[in-house]
Amino acid sequence: MRPLHRTALAAAALAVATSVALAGCSGGSDDTRGGADATVRVGLVLEPTSLDIRTQSGNALDQVLIDNVYQGLVGRTADGTVRDVLAASHQVSRDGLTYTFTLRDGATFQDGKPVTAKDVVWSLEDVKAHQSYVDADDLASVKTVAATGDDTVTLTLSKPDSDLLWNLTGRAGLVLEQAADNDRTKTANGTGPFEVASWKQGDSLTFRRNPDYWGTKAKVAKVVFRYITDPSTAVNAMAGGDLDVETAVDGTLKSQLQNTSGVTLHTGKTTDKYTLAFNDQKAPFTDVRVRRAIRQAIDPKAVIKAIGGGGVEQGGPIPALDPGYQDLTDVDAYDPAAARKLLQQAGVTKPTLTLTYANVYPTAIGDVLTSELADVGITLTVQRVDFATWLDSVFTKKDFDLSMVNHTEARDFGNWANPKYYFGYDNAEVQRLYAASVATTDQAEKERALQQAAKIVSEDAAAEWLYTATTTTAVRDGVTGFPFDSTTTRLDLADLAVS
Incomplete structure (x- = not known):
């Protein structure tokens, strides 16, 4: 998944001497060492x-x-490029089907055991074997993982996957120790x-x-x-x-x-996409006119102002830092009069809807949405719940009308091509274009396919993208x-x- 998760979080002045006082866990400690x-x-x-x-x-x-604690063969830099980490180097075959990683000398787990090719193979195969693991689908294109030498691991793909290296920088690519017996719910044994x-x-x-x-x-x-x-x-x-x-x-x-x-x-800058999700499998959101009306009822500028200006308009599912971005802010732009007409055409008069979102997000967002939807005849009931409840009721059980959440993860457009995701959005052409973007080894082709898919998602009013956060x-x-x-x-x- 990777929704989330942030909000925001100022107030007396503190005089700071030339040496910074850095205290311990909860403040008030005598540990002032730099x-x-x-x-x-x-x-x-x-x-x-x-x-x-x-x-x-x-x-x-x-x-x-x-x-900081866990690492993979590769990681990502601050600007989003892929870098070698536990791999000293890597090579990709011309056909995009074979990835060969040479392991770094001297890497150890935090329990002192060396990182071996067997650990790498086991880690990746373990993810592939457990679809319940977070982001297990990120390795769907990997057919085999093999230790092809004492310090070499080779991944063979069933089809080209232009996202594989990026995916390996995330959870699916983390290298864990096969023999470790620590309780991962409370402790960690990384590299x-x-x-x-x-x-x-x-x-x-x-x-x-x-x-x-x-x-x-x-x-x-x-x-x-x-x-x-x-x-x-x-x-x-x-x-x-x-x-x-x-x-x-x-x-x-x-x-x-x-x-x-x-x-x-x-x-x-961020890829934090504050998204007003519609339950696209549930009436009245099964009617595109209702979805478009809700989008046109909302003024993103007003939402951004309410949260103190910490965002920019997005207009579609891909933020500016990600491949495939284009300016879609004119799609279903703010137009309350047009929203009222669409609701009338859809035969949806004075509906009452519930907005469920985690209480780590500002109340101001719910307040603005309540006011703006009321202006077009929609009564919005806001339920702010703890995040664990949100995960259970909205993300897992899909029991919601509307939900607002910050989807922070970069390059997560694939959620819109997954009808099983909590959005419930199902569009065959979007799925085809996304698959094409993954399969190509040409970056320009990838960008074009993503742009086409993102435009369809926006024009289909699959959700409302309130803003990309700064x-x-x-x-x-x-x-x-x-x-x-x-x-x-x-x-x-x-x-x-x-x-």
Whole structure:
């Protein structure tokens, strides 16, 4: 899946001396060391309910565990390109059917065991064998995985897959130790620069430096992720010195940090798609006129203003940072009069609909949608639930009318080509075009197919794309190397340091 998951999160001034005071887990600690002994406290929003990277849905795990604790043969850079990680190098055959990876020397798991070709083969085959694993379908094109040498792994595909390397940078490509017996729901045994030191559910997740990491050692001793769902509480924690970094600063509250001594705000780009999903298999959403009417009733500019300006209009299912993007904001643009006519034509008068979304998202979004839909005769009942309830009722059981969620993951257009996904959107031409985009080995052809498919999805009013988020990160003076782009998707902390 990968919906999600962020919201936002400012407020007294704090005088900061030239050396930065970095306290321990919850603030108030005497640990004020910088340099290699530093502890950095990071404010996040959405906490995982399990640490099992194979089975627990939601981007809360990808955000902190991938790159830092777990790694794959390849990873992704900040700008979205693929880089070698546990693989020292890789080669792709001209026909796109054979991928050969040469493993890096000296890589070990955090329990001290070496990373072997057998571990890589087992990890990928394990994903293929368990369709219940998150993103297991990412390896659907892989026919065989084999150790073709002591340090070589070869993947043979049943058909070309232009997304395979990208998919291997995600959960499906993570390399785990075959012989490990740790409880993955509470602990982790990866290969990255950090280890999971402790997890206090409902409060924080703590990483410590992996002293035996195969690459450049982490530049700080600990990272404490504090989970704070209330935006005002998070801003106050940052301003009051209880956090060293706050991600997803609420746009309506960021002014409280702009004049806080020793704190700097940074703006980043994202692929965070705040999507108003329709249950496309359920009346009245089975009628395209109703779907189009709802889109035309909503003014994305008003939604963006309500959340403090932290977004840009999207208009379609592909954000600007992803392959296949085109400006579709003129499709079913804001036009309340046209919306009323469409509802009348569809014979849907004064409907009452329920909007279900997780309470980690701003109430302002529901307020704006309620007001704008009321203007065209639709009564909207808003239900804000905890995220676990959302996962169960909306994502799993598909028990909803409308739902709003942040789909953070890059290059996830395939959800619109999957009729079993919780949207329930089923369009054979979209599925054909998406399949063509995956099968081609030509990047230009891939882009064209995605653009055609995305335009169909938008014109079919499969959902309403409220906005693509921009993200604001607050950082205390002396803290460097924290990423600013796509912070709800990945937080690669390899360069995190404290002066």
